[in-house]
Amino acid sequence: MHAPATSPAPLTDSLVPPSRVRTSDPLLRLLADAVPVMLAYFDAPEMRCVFANQRYADFAGLGTDSIIGRTVREVIGEAAWLVILPHVQRALGGYTAYYTRDHVHPDGQVRSLETSLVPHLVEQRPGEPPAMVGAFVLINDITHHRRAERSVRESDERMRKFASATEEGIAFHADGTIVDCNEALQRLTGFERAELVGRPIIDFALPDYHARVRDYVQSGREDTYEVAVRHKRGHVVQFEVVGKTMPQVAGGYRVVVVRDITTRKQAQERAEFLALHDALTLLPNRRHLMQHLGRTLVEAQAARQQVALLFIDLDHFKTVNESLGHEAGDLLLCEVAHRLLAAGPSSPFAARVGGDQFVVVLDGLDSSLQAGAAAEALLARMRAPCAISGTPLSVSPSIGISVCPQDGCGADELLHRAATAMHHAKDSGRGMHVFYAPGMEGQPAALLRQEHLLREAVLRQSFVLHYQPQVKVEGGQLHGFEALVRWQHPGQGLVGPDEFVALAESRGLITPIGRWVLREACRQLKAWHDAGLPRVPVAVNLSAIEFRQRDVVADIARVLHECDLPAQYLEVEITESALMQQVEQTRETLDGLQALGVAVAVDDFGTGYSSLAYLKRYPLNKIKVDRSFVADTPGDSDDVAIVTAVVQLARSLQLQSVAEGVETPEQLALLRRLGCDLAQGYGIARPMDATQAEQWLRALPG
Structure with missing residues (x-):
């Protein structure tokens, strides 16, 4: 500790002689005990204690009465007296002494003390120097400051x-x-x-x-x-x-x-680039193509324009690999990629979708004739000779063309039909372009019949909803229901979604089915609430196509209003693939759902892209562990590890985890140990129609 800027001046007293210091004054005692320092007064020259406040007496291990009359030497001990003697002598000489020292307390603790000795001087006669009659001792414990x-x-x-x-x-x-x-x-x-x-x-x-x-x-x-x-x-x-x-x-x-x-x-950017691009040609890959195509189709439909897909396959590419080697084949593929982009900044979107196959997307078309002209120009550009490893080659591609909307409006559908047309081009002599035409796929009559019946079902709303309970793993209380659609097939009876959803998506029927499911689930839940049954939410599934093509937020807001159902009682389940496409549109849709108060769950987590990036990017509420990972637990250690990882991931992201396909008490016990939040499956309750679900609700205890 540093010394104060100015030391206390000696105290002089011309009125009160030393023999008359009133140490028993109650006010003096009160003030002395109130100050936050140790305070004492010793007379001169023997330095005997005349007065001490409670803090000083306690520090000395004496009482305020028993310390009176003791010398400083007796109070502090021989060792400490020898340390401070020079300072006492200075005070007796009429000068203020200031010093710090360490004091070992009886309990072994070392305390740092800051001490001031202020001499008390009394004037004897006019003109004579004052006499030293005593000294004030002020001690401050500065241990905590030193520490x-x-x-x-x-x-x-x-x-x-x-x-x-x-x-x-x-x-x-x-x-x-x-x-x-x-x-x-x-x-x-x-x-x-x-x-x-x-x-x-x-x-x-x-x-x-x-x-x-x-x-x-x-x-x-x-x-x-x-x-x-x-x-x-x-x-x-x-x-x-x-x-x-x-x-x-x-x-x-x-x-x-x-x-x-x-x-x-740089590595991250490279990885992100390779996730959407072909490592050899650096062209967009199939995944990138599907994302781009999905956006392009939506924009084209809004603008009432056509979109064409050119599916390109190199003729006799295998011969190049076998005769010149795979390195030459790679060089040829890079040359093809270069020629696809030869038109410069105005080049159409081109992607490599595998092997020697490429796809070009032409948008903003007013007529399919423009697609044919572009294909011919591409064929001419490709046929120009090139030299690979010193060997002159002439590239001959076969091109299949599909056009939206006449050949379909779905990305998968157009790609499949363009590939079909390409195979017809090869069968017709190679080195040409062929437009897709109905009948090229050789669809079986049964599939056409199924499509017809499904369209009839959409018109007549020949669907029913089954409801499967979701319960809390810890405690088993009902949390909500998942609404599962069934088709009332005229010949096969009740048909599950696995039998018709893919067909509905490829034929553009999934949106009306999805709207019916949403409305019916909300209507039924509101009816149960009005009947006094437990107020729990219901979850409905949205396909990736619905999520991209429908105004999901507006549809849901309208249905909630019409059914008078608070948004907190509706949840939406979407697959990973829906989140991986059209990132900005998806983000806006999810933000809109969150603004409504509708929860969003990622269904069948782990079976799709399983990219952790979107879990961080998007506003989500739940992750559903796919039943394929739950089925063999707890016997399969790999599946146990997967379920454990998903549950921990959900917890770290502050999302709820839901396990599907729970069938045994052992599986439920495992999920409870892992800290999984919710579960559903045959081991809890099978999907039930509305009547059965209502009876099940009424049978719940309490």
């Missing part, structure tokens, strides 16, 4: 050693201005310490990141974020940054830890 100082010093030393040892950049700043940094930050940015200290952190971020950095600093956030920084040499470095506010005892500044993630970001 705090030591802690700060140790913390600073640890921070300094850590900052010099780590490879991560560290900067200290106050209100956004850098006050210090380590050598690692200088290496990462290329700037010397003198070029960093004193400058605002925001100066080093690229302009696009300024708002993010400013918000992070001003709000005092402590989560991790990413920022791009311009290196002194001019190139851009990607950083992962986390800031922490230091405690006030340490200065109240912020420490920022910076990690170079440029390599990781």
Whole structure:
């Protein structure tokens, strides 16, 4: 501790002689015991105690009465007396003495004491120097201050050693201005310490990141974020940054830890690119094609324009591989990709969908004749000679063409029919283009008959809903129902969705079926609520096609209003594939559902793309573990591991987990141990029609 700026002046008293100090004054005692220091008065020259407050007496281990008359030497002991003797002599000489010392308490604790000895001087006669009659002792326990100082010093030393040892950049700043940094930050940015200290952190971020950095600093956030920084040499470095506010005892500044993630970001961008592109030709892959085609078809229908697919297969490509080797075959594929894009910026969307097969999407067409002209131009461009590994080659492709809307409006449907037309082009002599025509697929009469019956069912609404309960794994209470559609087939009886949903999707019938399911489920649930039955939600399934082509939010809002059903009692289940297509549109739809108050669950999780990115990107409420993973638990260790991972993933993302296909008590016990939230399956209750479900509800206890 540092000494005060000015030491207490000696006390002089010309009125009260030392023999008349009134130590028994109640007011004096009250004031002395109230001050937060140890206080005593010793007379001179023997330095015997005349008065001590309670704190001083307690510290000496004596009472306020028993300490009276004892000398300082007797009160503090011989060892301490020898330490402070020079200061006592200074006080007896009429000068204020100030010192600090460590005192070992009887319990073994070391206390740091700050002491002031203030002489009490009394004037004897006019013109004569005052006489020393005693000294006031004021002792302040500064142990906690010393400990705090030591802690700060140790913390600073640890921070300094850590900052010099780590490879991560560290900067200290106050209100956004850098006050210090380590050598690692200088290496990462290329700037010397003198070029960093004193400058605002925001100066080093690229302009696009300024708002993010400013918000992070001003709000005092402590989560991790990413920022791009311009290196002194001019190139851009990607950083992962986390800031922490230091405690006030340490200065109240912020420490920022910076990690170079440029390599990781490049690898991530490369992985994201390869997820949508062919690694050899760098053209979009099949997945990218389907995403692009889905958006294009929606836009074309809105604009009442046509879209054509050109399915391209190279003739005799196998011969090139067998005669010149696979490396030559790869070079030929890259040359084909180059020629597909030869038209420059106005080139149509082209993708490699596998092997020697490519697809070109032509949009904004007014007539299918334009597709034929584009195919002929492409054939001419492809036939131009090229040299592969020194061998001259002439490429001869066969092209099949399908056109929306006359050949269908679904992406899968158009792709399939373009491929069918391509095979007809090969069968017709190769090196030509062929438009798809009905009958090329050789559809069996049974399939056409099934399509006819399904269309009739849509017109007559020949469907029924079955309801399967979802219960809480812990406790078994009813949580809600899942509505499952059944087709009342005129010849086969009640048919499950696996038998007709795919056909409905390929024939453009899934949307009217989905609308009927939504309305009927909401109507039935409202009727149960009005009858006084448990108010639980119902979940309905939406196919990927419905999710893309319908105005789902508007449809649901309208049905909820018409049925007078609060949105909290409706849940929507969608598959992973629906989330992976048309990202922006999907995000808007999910945001709209959340705004309505409708919960969203990812159905059959783990059977599709299983990309964790969309779980973070989209506003979701539940993850449903597919029944295929639950079926063999707890006997199959691999399935147990998968279910465990999904449940833990849901918990980490603050989503509910729902296990499907639960059939045995052992499976339910496993889910309970894993912390799964909800379960459904034959082991709990089978899907029931509305009448059976109502009876089941009424039979619930309580």
